[in-house]
Amino acid sequence: MGRAGDSVLGFAILGLLAEASLSGYDVKLRMAEPVGFFWRASHSQIYPELAKLEAGGMVVHKAVPQSGKPDKKVYEITADGLLAVREWVSLPARLGPTRDEATLKAYLSWLGERGEMAEMFRELGRKHEGQLEKYEETERWMLREWGEPEEFGARRFANYAALRRGIGFEREYAEWCRWVAEKLEGR
Amino acid sequence: MGRAGDSVLGFAILGLLAEASLSGYDVKLRMAEPVGFFWRASHSQIYPELAKLEAGGMVVHKAVPQSGKPDKKVYEITADGLLAVREWVSLPARLGPTRDEATLKAYLSWLGERGEMAEMFRELGRKHEGQLEKYEETERWMLREWGEPEEFGARRFANYAALRRGIGFEREYAEWCRWVAEKLEGR
DNA sequence: CATCGTTATGTAAATACTGACATATGAAGT
DNA sequence: ACTTCATATGTCAGTATTTACATAACGATG
Known part of the structure; x- marks a missing residue:
């Protein structure tokens, strides 16, 4: 409104x-x-x-x-x-209007040149891998500074929960990119 | 332009x-x-x-x-x-302007009532779990109808690759939701 | 002394997206 | 007869988002 x-x-x-x-x-x-x-x-x-x-x-x-x-x-x-x-x-979160350019490109990958597509996914995988490493470093810092996740207060846990999502997301994404690139390269 | x-x-x-x-x-x-x-x-x-x-x-x-x-x-x-x-x-895919309401809510979860937040993530997890099951059914159909992924043609592989992303995404998301809900419930 | 980077705040134009409004045909169910 | 559903195509208003434009103080680097 x-x-x-x-x-x-x-x-x-x-x-x-x-x-x-x-x-x-x-x-x-x-x-x-x-x-x-x-x-x-x-x-x-x-x-x-x-x-x-x-x-x-x-x-x-x-x-x-x-x-x-x-x-x-x-x-x-x-x-x-x-x-x-x-x-x-605490109201239900809307599921994001899923818009992922890379997945769209995977879906249309049959239109492109195999080698170029593979290289594109290879490179994208590297980017997500890099982001994952940053997140994992932050996590190590948190665990070092804050101790056990079980004993985090609400504020710190909130912070950690968002980070855990980032880690899971980037790890899965990087893996998928590598898998796509590998298959496109024909192994 | x-x-x-x-x-x-x-x-x-x-x-x-x-x-x-x-x-x-x-x-x-x-x-x-x-x-x-x-x-x-x-x-x-x-x-x-x-x-x-x-x-x-x-x-x-x-x-x-x-x-x-x-x-x-x-x-x-x-x-x-x-x-x-x-x-x-085959041009580099832009990384999606990450906008995920649920992760934002996790980051701000310390502002909400614990039990309500837990229930919200519990329910969200169920939704992603449901989507995951649909994708997995589609995958079973593909493998039954099309055979081994290694022998898919470019078009079918493209289809399968996008589906694999969906499966990985939903699985990771559902798991994360369950984990958040569990922690918020204090176990 | 010129330029660059950081802090600091804004506006404007263009594009992207959502949700509602609007219309029309024909089939199938009640 | 009435309603609902699927097919089929569009517009419009409002919101969200991006990119570029615009200004200004100060410190550091050259």
């Missing part, structure tokens, strides 16, 4: 602000690094979305002058905003 | 038309069933896209009167169109 904090992006931002007050730029940075792995957004979406959230009473901002850097607007979540995310988070 | 057949959807359609001439409705049906698992599109996207492809010389149509049913427009791929898909298919 167009209520503020209606879009998934809006809730993603509210979720970040539930943990700490942030500037639009800070939100952008988090949307690149940890959150971006499962919900990407650029600053040209974030700034307008923050304005929309503020118009809807979900967040408020105050200007913070800085020396050495441009001033920033630090956004803080309101009671309404917190209530809205808390309600949203 | 806005050339016809520029969008992934355009190439998806060209790929379908490379195998057989189809009406917009037929394309829609394939976008629901096998293709829709990795590239979803509704008829409100398909009809305009076909018109765009035709304007760009990638496809041509002829009206086919039918008795008992409304007339249809059957689209056929042109030499230009075929060349365009063939080139596109």
